[in-house]
Amino acid sequence: MIxxxxxxxxxxxxxxxxKASPGGYARANDLSHAMLLLASAEGMGRVLAGGxxxxxxxxxxxxxxxxxVDISRIAGLSGVTDQETTLHIGALTKHAEIGxxxxxxxxxxxxxxxxTYIAHAAIRNRGTIGGALAHADPAAEFPAxxxxxxxxxxxxxxxGERSVAAEDFFQGLFETSLEEGxxxxxxxxxKAEVNERQILQEIARRSGDYALAGLCLVRRSTGHRxxxxxxxxxxxxxxxxxxxxxxxxIDGAVAALREEIDPPSDTQASADYRRHIAGxxxxxxxxxxxxxxx
Amino acid sequence: MTxxxxxxxxxxxxxxxxxxxxxxxxxQHVIDFLRQELGLTGAHAxxxxxxxxxxxxxxxxxxxxxxxxxxxxxxGADVWTIEGLSDSEAIRDLQEAFIAxxxxxxxxxxxxxxxxxxxxxxxxxxxxxxxxxxHLSGNYCRCTGYEAIVDAVETVARQRAGQVQx
Numbered sequence: 478m479i480x481x482x483x484x485x486x487x488x489x490x491x492x493x494x495x496k497a498s499p500g501g502y503a504r505a506n507d508l509s510h511a512m513l514l515l516a517s518a519e520g521m522g523r524v525l526a527g528g529x530x531x532x533x534x535x536x537x538x539x540x541x542x543x544x545x546v547d548i549s550r551i552a553g554l555s556g557v558t559d560q561e562t563t564l565h566i567g568a569l570t571k572h573a574e575i576g577x578x579x580x581x582x583x584x585x586x587x588x589x590x591x592x593t594y595i596a597h598a599a600i601r602n603r604g605t606i607g608g609a610l611a612h613a614d615p616a617a618e619f620p621a622x623x624x625x626x627x628x629x630x631x632x633x634x635x636x637g638e639r640s641v642a643a644e645d646f647f648q649g650l651f652e653t654s655l656e657e658g659x660x661x662x663x664x665x666x667x668k669a670e671v672n673e674r675q676i677l678q679e680i681a682r683r684s685g686d687y688a689l690a691g692l693c694l695v696r697r698s699t700g701h702r703x704x705x706x707x708x709x710x711x712x713x714x715x716x717x718x719x720x721x722x723x724x725x726x727i728d729g730a731v732a733a734l735r736e737e738i739d740p741p742s743d744t745q746a747s748a749d750y751r752r753h754i755a756g757x758x759x760x761x762x763x764x765x766x767x768x769x770x771x
Numbered sequence: 772m773t774x775x776x777x778x779x780x781x782x783x784x785x786x787x788x789x790x791x792x793x794x795x796x797x798x799q800h801v802i803d804f805l806r807q808e809l810g811l812t813g814a815h816a817x818x819x820x821x822x823x824x825x826x827x828x829x830x831x832x833x834x835x836x837x838x839x840x841x842x843x844x845x846x847g848a849d850v851w852t853i854e855g856l857s858d859s860e861a862i863r864d865l866q867e868a869f870i871a872x873x874x875x876x877x878x879x880x881x882x883x884x885x886x887x888x889x890x891x892x893x894x895x896x897x898x899x900x901x902x903x904x905x906h907l908s909g910n911y912c913r914c915t916g917y918e919a920i921v922d923a924v925e926t927v928a929r930q931r932a933g934q935v936q937x
Contacts, residue, residue, distance in 0.1 A: 535798065
């Protein structure tokens with residue numbers, strides 16, 4: 478499923494039928510094979526993982542001529558592993574697997590909660606966390622979760638591995654720091670402290686719809702981390718809001734939040750309404766983090 | 772362009788318990804393959820961007836959007852459509868409950884709805900009505916208003932749990 482809120486203005490190819498028109502397809506056997514395929518695609522390479530956004534975009538002819546490099550069968554890029562202070566999440570781990578993972582539920586419950594908001598069961602059965610992050614839809618839950626958790630993204634390229642902090646990964650609307658020929662292979666997230674709280678609040682008109690606005694709250698010994706989805710062209714880390722919350726000033730935090738986001742107006746909600754509900758979501762999340770009834 | 776990328780891809784899979792070999796176009800999605808190449812017209816192609824759920828089929832044990840998976844990705848897969856699930860009588864109780872409760876009118880959404888509902892029922896137990904609605908939230912029905920569908924799914928969950936007579 479793709480985000481009609483962001484795509485609708487470009488969904489106007491004169492009534493073309495809903496059929497994908499890629500330039501070709503190749504199934505990668507392993508990571509080095511995938512790298513070779515991407516390198517041989519002459520700039521038209523496109524990584525296909527779960528395909529839940531890419532195939533929709535191809536069906537709508539928002540993307541044509543792609544040389545598809547199907548990485549979905551590569552062994553070793555899937556699953557969650559415990560690495561003492563962090564969790565390692567393979568890029569091909571499916572949303573449904575993340576929602577069901579005992580390691581995630583215990584050490585990164587924000588991600589398990591996020592899964593309940595992502596689209597619908599059939600999409601969660603195919604969609605992958607790496608795909609969601611590389612796609613970088615500002616209305617998606619996982620990118621905002623990465624910011625709130627302070628995750629590190631691991632990227633494989635022709636020069637080997639590099640790691641990027643989530644805060645440096647998301648750069649624009651559907652735009653990341655992934656370079657041509659690179660593949661996102663894994664994510665590491667810090668394991669939650671004993672008293673850490675991780676909360677996701679969002680408002681959508683129907684279950685599984687893209688949120689009008691959403692907010693992640695992480696409270697750990699070093700302070701609060703607040704991120705938002707659906708309030709701009711990228712997921713947003715609300716730094717001023719975090720400072721106010723660390724001071725214990727909730728009203729100040731709500732004011733700071735409404736000040737530091739610049740949400741769009743569209744057919745789903747006006748900018749003012751999004752700014753308003755962002756503050757409401759913050760109050761709810763704080764109340765929930767304190768164990769109050771929201 | 773480069774030869775490593777194919778316009779047509781050979782796939783070898785199981786569909787409704789029968790082996791299938793085919794050569795498919797790179798851009799063909801699962802639903803067009805099932806409907807146009809294999810004549811399995813039960814699951815429908817409707818919105819074709821993952822919103823409506825009428826294309827829901829079972830691939831390797833899980834419900835998937837047939838419009839959001841390429842036929843080329845089916846190599847080695849085990850696919851079940853409403854035709855196979857009907858012939859094998861695997862969901863006969865669910866189909867009978869849909870009929871008994873008038874949980875369909877035009878029937879366009881029903882094949883996808885049944886695959887989605889069966890995935891929930893296969894988890895066992897008797898889900899709350901809210902959980903049934905949530906699990907079916909990706910399958911649109913424009914006729915029934917959903918109440919009868921939820922009734923039918925709930926009835927079958929109770930029957931399978933031995934709480935009421937079939």
